[in-house]
Amino acid sequence: MKENNYMIRPEKKEDYREVENLVRESFWNVYRPGCSEHYVIHVLRDDPAFVKELDFVMEQDGRLIGQNMFMKTVINADDGRVIPVLTMGPIGIIPELKRKGYGKAILDYSLEKAAVLGYGAVLFEGNIGFYGKSGFDYARNFGIRYHDLPEGADDSFFLCKELIPGYLDDITGVYQTPQGYYVDDADVEEFDKGFPPKEKLKLPGQIFG
Numbered sequence: 001m002k003e004n005n006y007m008i009r010p011e012k013k014e015d016y017r018e019v020e021n022l023v024r025e026s027f028w029n030v031y032r033p034g035c036s037e038h039y040v041i042h043v044l045r046d047d048p049a050f051v052k053e054l055d056f057v058m059e060q061d062g063r064l065i066g067q068n069m070f071m072k073t074v075i076n077a078d079d080g081r082v083i084p085v086l087t088m089g090p091i092g093i094i095p096e097l098k099r100k101g102y103g104k105a106i107l108d109y110s111l112e113k114a115a116v117l118g119y120g121a122v123l124f125e126g127n128i129g130f131y132g133k134s135g136f137d138y139a140r141n142f143g144i145r146y147h148d149l150p151e152g153a154d155d156s157f158f159l160c161k162e163l164i165p166g167y168l169d170d171i172t173g174v175y176q177t178p179q180g181y182y183v184d185d186a187d188v189e190e191f192d193k194g195f196p197p198k199e200k201l202k203l204p205g206q207i208f209g
Contacts, residue, residue, distance in 0.1 A: 006060040006102065008109050011067065015057055016045070019067050024195060026092030032208035033200035037090040039183055039191040044071060047180040051086070054114055058093075058106045066093040066102050068110045070122070071180065075144055077173035086114060087178060088124045107134050111163065120167035123160045123175050136161045143172035 011019060024038035044050050049072040058066035068091040075083040088110075093103045111134065114122065123139055139146065139160040146158040158175070162168055 006058050006065065006105070008056055008058050008106055010053075011055045011057045011069075015064060016042075018064050019057060021195060022064055022067060022094060023090050023092045024192075024198075025094055026098075027090065028198055029201045029203055030206070032206050033202050034188075034192070034198070036183055036185070036188045037092070038195070039188045040181060041067075041069065041090055042191065043183060044069070044178075044180045047071065047178065049073065049178045049180065051114075053117060054086075054110060056106060056110050056113075058102060065097055066106045067091065068106050070110070070114060071178045073123075073176055073178045075123075075168075075171065075173045075175050077171050079173075081171070081173075083168075083171055083173065084120070085175070086119050086122045088122050089126075103130070104134060107131075111135075111161065115163040118164075120164045121160060121162045123158070125157045126159050128156065128159060131159050131161075134161070139175065142168045144168065145172075145174050147174050147176055 020038045020042055023041055024035060027035035027037040029035070045055075051070045051072060054070040056068050057064050068088065070086045070088050073085055073087050075085055077083055091103065091107060093106075111122065123144060126136070128136065128138065136159040138156060139158045140155055142160050142162075144158075144160060146155055149155055149158075160168070
C-alpha cells in the first residue's frame with residue numbers, strides 16, 4: 001500500500017533491528033521506566049503463533065516510521081470449545097509522528113489484511129479512545145473475559161473487534177494471552193545493552209513500576 005507520503009509493506013528480515021529500535025523509541029518510558037516491547041517483538045518473531053503474513057512496517061522517505069504485527073491465540077469458551085482468534089502488537093509509531101494519523105493508518109490496513117485472510121476476531125489490550133475509532137469495543141460486550149482478572153476488576157483495557165461479523169455470537173469465555181508476550185526482566189536488560197543508552201524515567205501515568 002502506498003499513500004502520498006508513506007508506504008505500508010511486509011517486514012523483511014533486514015528490517016528487524018531497525019524495527020526493534022523503532023519499537024524501543026515508541027514505547028520508552030510510556031508504560032514503565034524504559035520498556036520491554038522491543039525485546040518482546042524480537043522473541044515473538046520465532047514463536048509458532050506469530051503470523052508472518054500480518055507483520056507490517058510503514059516506510060516514509062526511506063526510513064521506517066511504524067509497525068504492527070499479530071499472533072494467533074484462542075478463547076477457551078465456557079461450553080468447552082476452543083475459538084481461534086488473533087491478538088495484536090506491539091504496534092508503534094516513532095514519537096515525533098504520533099497523533100498524526102499514521103498509527104490509525106497502519107492499524108486499519110493490517111486489520112483489513114487480517115480479515116481478508118479469514119481471521120474472525122482480534123482481542124488485545126489497548127486504549128478505547130484510540131482503538132475505538134477503528135471499530136474496537138470492550139471485550140466484555142462480546143462476553144469475553146480476560147484471563148486471571150478477578151471478577152469485578154477494571155477490564156476497560158481489554159478490547160475486541162470482530163473481523164467476521166457475528167464470529168463471536170453465542171460465545172462466552174476466557175481469552176488467553178500467548179505465552180510469548182511474557183518475558184523475563186533480566187533478558188530484557190541484557191538485550192537492551194545492544195542499543196544506544198537511554199535514561200529510564202518514572203513518569204506519571206505509567207502502569208508498571
